[in-house]
């Protein structure tokens with residue numbers, strides 16, 4: 140029996156095996172990606188009592204993934220889970236403080252450049268939302284090299300000398316979902332078109348060298364837009380620099396920068412090469428989302 144068959148069999152009764160199988164099916168690790176089967180497997184892991192599985196099932200209920208969206212049921216499930224799960228409890232407490240969707244209606248984007256397109260949304264996210272994202276990303280940052288659920292290598296010091304992680308799809312909690320919805324709404328895109336939200340942490344000397352966001356490692360579709368959110372401001376240096384067009388941006392806490400990586404005909408816009416300059420003091424925290432023109436997960 141192959142390892143995968145063995146895992147599939149154990150997934151019937153063992154919560155960890157069910158969760159492992161779900162992740163493999165979702166991302167196509169050692170098997171063909173099969174979202175439908177993955178979602179069934181998450182439900183199975185939840186039924187078997189796996190804490191990540193139970194949380195993921197709440198998130199899917201809220202987002203309408205693998206079942207009909209039901210925000211009310213999701214909140215009730217979260218409240219029940221919160222009695223024994225501190226991650227659920229934290230989220231539940233935070234839900235009433237979510238403000239980005241309300242802010243989106245009030246915020247006027249400042250157009251930094253019309254062509255190529257670069258816009259800044261001041262204070263779209265609250266300091267609390269920013270702190271929440273940094274805290275949520277922290278455990279994955281530390282494990283970044285080991286826990287690679289996306290199936291792609293994430294740290295390449297030659298380009299990105301920083302701690303980084305992407306929030307795994309199954310960990311897109313109710314707060315992350317709201318953040319992603321806001322980014323989608325502001326950019327006129329669908330939330331599903333975004334790659335998982337990245338959390339970046341730069342300590343002094345660290346930087347993201349000049350690069351173009353246009354393609355991911357899979358070369359499947361183009362990342363037409365990038366959204367960057369400043370999660371803190373206690374650092375020096377670290378500006379986001381577009382050397383070809385002489386634009387250098389340093390946002391405040393909760394500001395979001397949106398820029399277009401392609402020209403109207405869909406070709407790469409080489410003017411959009413950019414860098415996160417070296418941080419000279421303090422620690423820079425940022426969230427970034429690369430947005431495509433079609434669903435990222437299929």
Ligand SMILES: O=C(O)CCC(=O)C(=O)O
Nearest residue numbers: 347352378379414415427
């Ligand atoms: O850290 C920065 O300012 C830039 C980050 C970035 O370019 C990216 O995440 O694609």
Ligand SMILES: [Fe+2]
Nearest residue numbers: 350351352413
């Ligand atoms: Fe970038």
